[in-house]
Amino acid sequence: MKISVLIIVLTLFVSCKGVSQEKEMASGQNNDNPKEFEVQKTEAEWKAELTDAEFYVLRKAATENPFTSELLDNKKKGTYVCAACGTPLFKSETKFDSGTGWPSFYQEIEGNVGYDVDYKIGYKRTEEHCATCGGHLGHVFEDGPAPTGLRHCINGVALDFVEDK
Template structure:
């Protein structure tokens, strides 16, 4: 009887797949897969062109501190573009105050934002990148306002603002 119990317990442990293992495998497979973007530069080229804060967020996928972006309270009409390559990413009329401390938009400019999945903080999130240079922008969540229900939570340092003419 004890032998049957021990064998059943062994089979249970061997066949069990934990979430941590699954996440690790998914995360490592994403890390190994490097996308090609139209604008390709070396790290040293990016370092020469970007400020330290821009490089840290755009090239190393960091997050700026909340409520520190100069663009957070901007209410002017215009377009938010990638700070690295000037690709238009978000129109000002899609910006809203999410209360999170980062500029938030309910809609991107179609085709100019690329998406990926990350598990960097232990759970699945949809990460956003500039579709032209691959720069890390932030994450998109499904708790935004109508009409899309999305909240593109973007690091302000990853953006530049171009006022409407």
């Protein structure tokens, strides 16, 4: 009897499949082919212009520690722009507290954010980057609030904030 229960439990465990990122959100692009962006700079030029933290997140796809961004609790009205090139990426009206430790938005400014699929941690995630300079922003997940159901989980160091006047 114990063996039957163990076999059933193991079978259920093995057959479970996570689907939080099953939908392919990227448009068939992958990281195998280098992309051309409107803003092109050498690694040395990016290093000279960005802080160390900005460089490693935006250019090397690193992730900042959770709950460390100065923008996490920002409640001012304005626009979040790419820290590398100034492209407007998210409006403050779409920001919400996801509890994850990173600034989160339910909608991007259409056309200014690009998507790729990455498998860096062993499963598929939809990675976001600035459509103008290619800077790594974070990832988008399908567990956000209405109206989109999306959670754009963004490294705060990849963003600058421009307050509305």
